[in-house]
Amino acid sequence: MGKSKTKRFRRPPFSPAGERRQAGGEAEGGEGSPAAELLEKLQHPSADVRELACASISKLLQQKQTIPAFVQRDVVRSLGPMLLDQSLAVRETATGALRNLSACGGFEVCDDMVTKDVMTPLVALLKECRAGLEESNGSLKESKETNKNYIEAIANEAVNLLWNVCECNSTAVSVFNREGCLNVLLQYLKRFHTNVDLAVAVASCLQAVTEDNPDLLSSFDASVHQVLEMVMVSPDKTMEHVLLKTLVAGVIWNIKSTLPSGSQASTVNAILKVLSECLAVDAGETVMRMKEEETERLKTLAEQGTEENVGNGDSMVINEEEMEETPKGNAKGKTDVSDLLPCSKQEVKQVAALLLAQQTALEIIVNMCCNEEPSDDEWEELSSSDESDAFLENSYEEGGGKLMSPLCLSAEVHTALMNHLVPKKILEKTAFPSSVALDICEHSPAWKPLIKKLNMVQYRALTCLQSILLVSDVDCLGGTSVLQSLAQHLSQLIFSQPEFSKQTEFLEAVTSALRALLQMMASNNIPQCTTPEQLMTLCEAGIQSNNVGVRINVVSILGIAGSVLSKLEDTVETLKLIGKFLLEVAMKDSSLVVVGEALDALFDVFADGKEAEKAAEQIKLLSTLKEFQPVFKSRMRKEGKGQYSPDQLCVLDNMKLNLRRFIAYLEKLERKK
Template identity: 35%
Template sequence: MGKSKNKKGKGTRNNPTGLPSVKDFNLEQDEFGDGDTYSHSVANIVEKLQSLNEEEKICACSTISTLVRQPKAIRMLLQNNVVKVMGPLIVDSSQQVRKTALGALRNMTVDGSFDVCDKMIDADVLTPLFALLAEYEEEWSPSDKDERLDIIVQATHLLWNLCESNEITVKRFNQENVLPILLQCLQPQVYGYNLALVVAQCLQTVSEDNPEIMSALSKEATMTLLMDLIQRKHEDMQQMLLRVVAAGILYNASGGQLNRVSGSLVTAVVGTLAEALEVDAYRHIEEMAFRLKQNDASMNGTAEGGAMENGAGDGGKDEKKHTKNGLEKELNELECLLTAQRTALEIITNLCCTDDEEEVWEDLDSSDASSDEMLTADVDMEGSDETVLSHLCVQSEVHGAFVTNNLVPRVMCKTNFPSAEVHTILSGYGRGKKLLKSIEVLQSRSLLCVSNMVSGMDIEALGGMDKLHLIWENLSQLALNKQAVESADLLEAVTSAMRATIQKLAEHKSPKFSSVVPSDLQFVFELGQQSSHPPVKANAVRILSTIGCLLAKQMEPHSLLKNIGTFLVEIVSKDQELWVVAEALDAIFDVFAEDHLDPVVREIGLTDKLKAVAPQLKAKIHQQKRSLGDHLPIIMTARTNLMRFIKYKS
């Protein structure tokens, strides 16, 4: 038997910084809760931030960068005015202090909520931030010997995050004349791609619906600079992302009307977006998943093989580090790719919308009718939908560019799910979970894009009637996927695309509707009955309403109308969301308005059931009237039309 060796007791290790770690915070919280004792650690950090010693300030900022991953820690930091104390460090005489302070503040905007960003604005973080950026007003070039480049990268990240969440920041951006400072940084050959990319992302955010910045960006020199960016050949995904974001800035600068600037601009922007979507992200994701799995197996094999005992310890460590660095680089590339494709889809979605739709609503807003008349008007909701849809059309130049670049199938490819095996592998890693979230966002954006493209493009450009039916079938399969069912946002996006597709098929009177049977739509009935997400229910209602309206035109009542009527009246009777009830009522009025459908109305007891629900509906509206918001007009209209419908059918 081998001898046992007594273990030496380990003494308490001194903390050289004197500052609490995340573990210390959690221990204090477990022992003392969120009271005064817990805030002692934060007070210690504040003291170090105000120190004259450079190293202590750097350590305090670094500690905050780590602590902000804890939501309760952020709250304590804000309560102790840490932002107000740390803000001036942005313009500290030490470049290292500046960089760590900016990193800590940036992490607060990332890990905190919009409310955290608002409180940072209240603590006047913008004054030192804009003062720092003003130091870059004179033309400068990066140097290996100073950290000015890293500092402005961090500062622009912070500014971008604040602009995304707070309108006050955007207003200050306009006032502080920061745009010329940032525009000069859109030269990756001089300042590198890290700075050029974050500057472009910040400019894309601040230029959205911002006339002052849009006007400045539309100047010839700036447009030329942006065109140069999107026409660059990319060597990696970060460079491709920069091209896509530059295309987004051009879209914003044109006020969403690329064709009014020039036809060549439309061609360049849409071509760039199509090029980004051409990359098969799912193939790269699958390869990454299996590489992660293989790497785990390899590392486990090395450990079991006793590399340390064979004298290969240092080599094994170096190999492991090299492999980890390689995987990190590939993961960064994948995240850039997914961000580029998501951004491209958002721009394409916006390109499908025109000013015409806004003009329709402006015409309605300028109507001479009083608000009371609008609430009680007898409105044909189906007709109103068709009016808006007919105005939602893609500009001819953009439409042509979509067709030339074969965008519809490229967008549809992004709606797919990764395999169950890939999903399982990625779920086992922190970065893998982040990738899965990015994939879900990409799918949602692609489905919204499909919805707008189907609504706004002519049927020939979509591939014809058969292709549109194939799109419907693909969307139906997506709606049944477990991953979609478990995500309310994804399911809403799928059903929205289904709604647009069925509407387009109905507009062109697809002959396949006449042969539809209840089993074909069973999953739609179940979506409306089982989903707890109101927008999904509303989409299911409108899908069935569209099909019902087509079937109602047949003089011989279609058997499916009974199923549709029963489903709709059940929504009216049982659903708790008044605006969903209003959608279902409108659908009933649209589908069962004609006299030749009275036998179906009587068979399912539609009128009697509506009579029973009318008093309950009136009481609910009275109780919730102040909280109905934008839904109030459609709900009031549905209530008025309900009484007229009951009277007419009785």
């Protein structure tokens, strides 16, 4: 404990739900949901009726409260055969409905879908679509009325559905491996020049299934590498192409072990080049430029007298979970405007693609900085459990333990990061989003969901900054002055927000970065620019957060700062404040994880130094810890097994041992007086 670690990111658990289709006559969701009636219509001999029923179901399945009614009526077994319906329009709407079910229903629903054998018709559909595309050379089954390629539209829905179920179900991944879905998806990916939406869906799915899937790696031969590399080096025609290249870079990183050893360094360099170019795009300027383009386009359409056919872009509200692509609807009738919706918000789609690309790029870089044993719970691996003896002997008897050494980072990755100025670009992304861009989004309903995406890029950049700090040394980051400037930058981010304690995601990200920075500065004896008063303000606000990660970070930050102050003169009063704060956290926090971190911070602060000894005596540290010791043991017995993982319990057991040793150390100091 008392250390921080890079956090590995996984792909988002679900692809966005499809377009909200217009279908007249359906009832609202809830208890009155017409699930039984709609499912019965799926057996109707008329393809138009089946299509309309699928479209109505698809819309209702985007409302979480209606999902249980459909699941109880076995919607998967009813819609499954529709994936292979004679009507291509029915296939598309049925696949879209199942995609919405998987996206809005969550992990349990996806598990149920796999149990109900959604994979059999889905894989068959994917293979039929591939065969159809190959036979037609790209012109298959185009509707004369809508000029629409149904096979590509169906494939897009099917790939998104495949992505969702593979994200949360290992059986689905096994079927993906066994049925050769990789080769099917590669045929879709090759169409990126003409259908970037389909290619983005494929790349997203591939990035998901190539994570922690050793059984699939043998399928990545030279021909597969060639396809992926062809996409990754393609020109950036649109922001969707930027997103596509970024996702493919993530896929190649996941399968890097399948590359010839002689080409790995050049491939890593190519990956970092793509990520660097993605991060170099200014999102704020892009928002402003795209908004101007939207205004001009709509103005031109209005002058041409066609505005009634395309609608006003500002009046179209997109689902907040929508990301890079928006499939076109195909329900028939004059009330169906879904085919027109993507046109009316094409600029929003471009910005959303860029922001997702930048978020993805930052997550890939974080994963590059991780060691090979990732954990979703940072804290459980932060213990000095394998250093218990050294903890007592070195920290107490010889004057202070060592802070964490940098994680291992390969020379190829390190070189590529520096050559492409990636740390500099990450730092730029840690700034708050452009106020002008935020104002544009705030005052336009269609653009408002982008605010969350703009903020998410900043949060990921701060987490990425933490990772870079943990795997780099002072010199490669630019020296002491750069780190001190960085400390001032992070302090400004924190204290420029009067209600920062309420912004949980931001606070967790920025305190993680500050924690890593203070560790680096302390271990290199670099004076810290953040004042004790500022740190106390941060910690007093952060400890009120409901987020355990935030509370762990602020406690650790205070421990790092206190351990530095304990070596300086005239710091008794500040050490007393820090000690009292950490004791209160240890005695009152609802999470044993945070309690353990507070104890570890106390050990760091009061392990050595004359000032620390004086402060410990004045706050009665020894007697307080002796009184607290049985309370801590009791809480571990009562709460431990029911609420914490085996790894966390191991850490807590170690902390219990260290508490006993620290008390013995304090008693030894007292006897010497």
